[in-house]
Amino acid sequence: MAIWVNEQIDSCGIIYACIASCDEELAKSCHQSWQEGLTPEQKQEGWFARLRTVETWDEVPVNALKLS
Numbered sequence: 001m002a003i004w005v006n007e008q009i010d011s012c013g014i015i016y017a018c019i020a021s022c023d024e025e026l027a028k029s030c031h032q033s034w035q036e037g038l039t040p041e042q043k044q045e046g047w048f049a050r051l052r053t054v055e056t057w058d059e060v061p062v063n064a065l066k067l068s
Contacts, residue, residue: 001022005061006050027051
């Protein structure tokens with residue numbers, strides 16, 4: 001089972017927001033929304049959105065909103 005993890009990371013490398021889900025379509029939609037939601041200023045400062053998969057819920061950051 002793949003768990004999709006969306007992370008929005010600030011210029012210091014700190015996870016600003018995180019959502020985890022087993023639903024690939026939902027995860028990809030959320031990721032695209034986060035990519036588009038970053039302002040030009042945030043991008044210039046080094047903010048980015050990352051989509052990755054993990055195998056267990058133990059690998060999901062503790063501050064994540066977990067959707068099943």
